[in-house]
Amino acid sequence: MLVKTFCAAVNGLDVTTVTIEVSMTRGVLFHLTGLPDNAVKESRDRIAAALQNNGYKFPVADITVNLSPADIRKEGSGYDLPLAIAIMAANEKVIPDHLHEYMMVGELGLDGRLLPIRGALPIAIRARKEQFKGLIVPQQNVKEAAVVNRLQVFGMDNLCDVIQFFNGSAHFEPTVIDTRKVFYEQQSQMDLDFSDVRGQENVKRAMEVAASGGHNLIMIGPPGSGKSMMAKRLPSILPPLSLAESLETTQIHSVAGKMGRDMSLIYQRPFRSPHHTISQVALVGGGGNPQPGEISLAHNGVLFLDELPEFNKTTLEVLRQPLEDRKITISRAKYTLEYPCSFMFVASMNPCPCGYYGDPTHQCVCMPGQIQRYMNKISGPLLDRIDIHCEIQAVPFAELSKMQPGESSATIRERVIRARKIQEERFKPYKGIHCNAMMTERMIHQFAEPDASSMDMLRRAMERLKLSARAYSRILKVARTIADLDNSEKVLSQHIAEAIGYRNLDRGDWAERGI
Numbered sequence: 339m340l341v342k343t344f345c346a347a348v349n350g351l352d353v354t355t356v357t358i359e360v361s362m363t364r365g366v367l368f369h370l371t372g373l374p375d376n377a378v379k380e381s382r383d384r385i386a387a388a389l390q391n392n393g394y395k396f397p398v399a400d401i402t403v404n405l406s407p408a409d410i411r412k413e414g415s416g417y418d419l420p421l422a423i424a425i426m427a428a429n430e431k432v433i434p435d436h437l438h439e440y441m442m443v444g445e446l447g448l449d450g451r452l453l454p455i456r457g458a459l460p461i462a463i464r465a466r467k468e469q470f471k472g473l474i475v476p477q478q479n480v481k482e483a484a485v486v487n488r489l490q491v492f493g494m495d496n497l498c499d500v501i502q503f504f505n506g507s508a509h510f511e512p513t514v515i516d517t518r519k520v521f522y523e524q525q526s527q528m529d530l531d532f533s534d535v536r537g538q539e540n541v542k543r544a545m546e547v548a549a550s551g552g553h554n555l556i557m558i559g560p561p562g563s564g565k566s567m568m569a570k571r572l573p574s575i576l577p578p579l580s581l582a583e584s585l586e587t588t589q590i591h592s593v594a595g596k597m598g599r600d601m602s603l604i605y606q607r608p609f610r611s612p613h614h615t616i617s618q619v620a621l622v623g624g625g626g627n628p629q630p631g632e633i634s635l636a637h638n639g640v641l642f643l644d645e646l647p648e649f650n651k652t653t654l655e656v657l658r659q660p661l662e663d664r665k666i667t668i669s670r671a672k673y674t675l676e677y678p679c680s681f682m683f684v685a686s687m688n689p690c691p692c693g694y695y696g697d698p699t700h701q702c703v704c705m706p707g708q709i710q711r712y713m714n715k716i717s718g719p720l721l722d723r724i725d726i727h728c729e730i731q732a733v734p735f736a737e738l739s740k741m742q743p744g745e746s747s748a749t750i751r752e753r754v755i756r757a758r759k760i761q762e763e764r765f766k767p768y769k770g771i772h773c774n775a776m777m778t779e780r781m782i783h784q785f786a787e788p789d790a791s792s793m794d795m796l797r798r799a800m801e802r803l804k805l806s807a808r809a810y811s812r813i814l815k816v817a818r819t820i821a822d823l824d825n826s827e828k829v830l831s832q833h834i835a836e837a838i839g840y841r842n843l844d845r846g847d848w849a850e851r852g853i
Contacts (some may be wrong), residue, residue, distance in 0.1 A: 341427040342442045343420040346464055347410055350628065350668075350675035353464035355441070357406040358417070360424040362765045365400025372405025375413045378445040384421045387448040392498050397429040411672065414446050416455040419474070419545030420456040422497060423504065432504050443479075448477055452476035454599075459585075459592040462486040472512065474500060481602040482592060484513040485520075485585070492754055506564035507829075508601040521581055521603055528574035528606065531619070531633070533746040535571065538564055539731040544728040546750050546841060549575045550757035551819030552773035552810075554581035554661065554683040554723060556646070558842065560700065563691045565686035569642045572684060573607045574747035576640075577758050582636045590637055590677065608639030614648040616722070622656050624668040633660050636681040646685040654720060658681070659828060661723045664776070680776075683724065711765075722808040725775065725816050727842040757822040774819045782811055786818035792831040799838045813837045 340361045347354045368382055386396040403421065405412050420442040426432040445453040460480035463486055465473045472490035475483050481491025490512040494500050502508035520529070532542060543558065545568060548555040557565045563790055574666075587604045592598055612621065612632045623631030633641055644650060660666045664680040690709045694700035721727075758773065764785060765771040771778075777785065788796065800810060815827045817837040824833070 339428045339430070341424045341437065342627055343424040343427070343437050344470070345417055345420040345443050346441060346457075347412055347459045348414075349410070350594060350630075350677060351460055351593060352459070352675075355409055355411075355464060355468050356417075358420050358424050359404040359406060361402045361423075362428040362429045363399065363400045363402075366398060367400050368389075368406075369400075371400040371403065371733070372408040373411045374405060374417075375411065375652065376404070377415045378412050378417050381415065381418045381421055381446075382844075383503050384418055384446045385425065388418075388422065388446045388450040389426075391423075391448060392450040392496070393433065394426070396838060399429070401425065401428070414455065415445035415453075415612060416443040416457075418446040419452060419497070419500065422446060423500060426501060427504075432501055434504075435508070437506060441465040441468070441470045441476055442474040442719065444474070444476045444494070444596070447496060447755075452494050452496055452500075454478040456595040457593045458483040459485065460589045462491060463589075465489055468551050474503070478599045480513045481515065481600060482588070482597050484515040485517045485602050487517060495555070498812035515602060517603070518581065521584060521605065528571075528747065530571045531575055531747045532568075532571050532574065532750060533563060533743045535744045538568065539743075539744075541568060541728055541730050542744065542750070544726050545572055546575065546754060546838075547819055547823065547840075548572075548682065548684075548726050549750075549754045550774075550823055551725075551761070551815065552682060553725035553816055553819065555686040555726045555728065556687065556721075556724045556843070557728050557730050558687055558689055560688060560697045560732055563730045563732040565730060566642075566644055569640075569644070569684050569686060570609065571747065572640055572682070573609050574605050575750045575754050576682075577751070577755050579605065579607055579638060586678065587638045588636050590630050594635060596635065608636050609642065610636040611642040611644060614643070614645055614650075615819060616653065618650075618653050618656050621653055622660065622666050622668070623675070623677055624670065628668065628670075630677050630781060631666070631765075633657070633666060633679040633681060634677040635822070637678050641679055641681045641683050642672065643683075643685045644689040647712055649715075651717070653716050654715075655717065658719055658723060685724070686843065697792060699732070699734070718806075721728055722812070725812045726840040728840065731841050753823060756825075757819065760822045760825075765788075773787045774815050774822070777815055779811065782814050782818075786814040786829050788814070788817065788829045788831070788834050792829065792834040793833060796834055796838070799841075801822070803841065805841065810840060813841065816840060 343358045345356050347356050389396050427434040443455050455478050459482050462473050462483035466489040474492045477493040479494050484491040584603050610632050619625050621631050660679045666677050666679050668675045689695040690704045691712050692704050695702040761773050817833040820836050821829045821832040
């Protein structure tokens with residue numbers, strides 16, 4: 339008897355519908371074809387144990403299983419459930435009449451429990467696209483998959499539930515989630531707030547500009563000056579995620595297995611802060627079993643690298659292309675994947691190995707050669723891709739104890755959202771462009787061209803600081819954002835002057851140390 343069930347193969351964010359064909363004849367062998375990996379090959383033993391522990395017997399027959407299309411590699415344990423149901427249907431223990439209407443995914447425990455899988459959300463999107471009536475997933479994945487409307491999603495606890503479902507011996511209701519209602523209800527206020535930050539008004543201004551235009555930012559200052567504290571509060575002033583951005587971000591976290599049991603969507607902008615020992619693969623993605631890296635997990639959010647010079651230099655250099663293209667293409671012998679990675683890059687660093695170069699209250703003990711080697715860990719091309727360079731000094735205790743709480747994140751966020759709305763209106767005719775940091779060269783000439791006096795100021799700054807063409811474009815993008823915050827249609831001289839002031843690492847005293 340020949341039976342077909344349907345599941346899905348996830349490769350990157352691309353999902354392919356997989357047809358499981360089971361043919362059963364007289365004999366005792368088990369054949370599995372269609373490029374299965376070891377986890378799929380081991381499914382036979384898990385299925386046999388699950389059936390036995392639930393009162394069923396694995397059929398004694400010659401069973402041939404084909405996973406179609408056969409030229410796509412099948413990885414993971416999510417094929418256990420549809421394969422078990424197909425074998426039971428071929429053995430006439432499951433009624434096959436409605437198998438073609440449903441897609442199924444799920445790993446089987448030896449006791450028959452359904453264990454969660456990765457990629458439930460993109461699988462559900464694929465099932466709706468293929469016009470399946472419903473999707474059957476483990477109970478722990480049901481909230482994640484049920485955000486896809488116009489698709490019946492059933493969360494099952496064990497193999498027996500699925501058998502009863504197809505045999506009609508038990509009734510199950512699909513899980514229904516009002517995606518828009520849940521999304522907007524869950525967008526609560528952030529726990530961290532800029533009102534906790536005393537002083538540092540220049541740095542908070544730089545962060546407001548960065549958030550308003552989606553610009554990359556680096557902070558340079560001594561230990562204890564508040565670099566990490568302020569970076570962690572940056573998401574609290576970013577515009578809230580749109581539903582489309584949330585779905586896109588959730589798909590990445592779903593494929594990476596980062597979704598919790600009770601999570602259906604990512605409601606807040608991601609904030610990723612990997613340790614400086616991170617490898618290239620962990621940062622950009624890939625590996626033997628390809629997974630999204632930190633830059634993709636930060637998609638639509640913030641990637642924060644604390645103590646930037648402590649990162650491996652070759653690891654940092656792989657950021658150069660994603661920062662420009664906002665996507666990462668991973669090519670290996672067996673696969674080529676593409677992950678989105680449109681994120682705000684935020685970094686912090688000390689000015690020298692001891693951390694106190696230029697600090698008025700501490701003496702630097704580093705030798706000039708040490709400082710130069712330390713700063714040379716960050717390449718010029720990478721710094722060129724960072725729009726805003728911001729110096730930060732520690733706030734003295736006497737002033738710190740007297741200061742009132744700073745401006746709240748909610749107040750700053752209102753200004754950021756107003757500036758972003760101006761940019762959204764400006765870039766409506768351009769697909770995929772929604773903030774100033776994403777402007778092309780042609781857009782810069784169209785929307786950020788300064789007047790003659792401002793251009794002369796910029797020319798002198800470029801000659802004095804020996805700035806690159808990329809730095810020139812970055813200054814104009816930042817100036818356009820500052821003008822948006824001022825609600826100015828034109829980029830004026832004061833906007834150019836402030837944007838030039840955010841190129842601290844291009845100044846001569848920094849350049850002398852090796853940058």
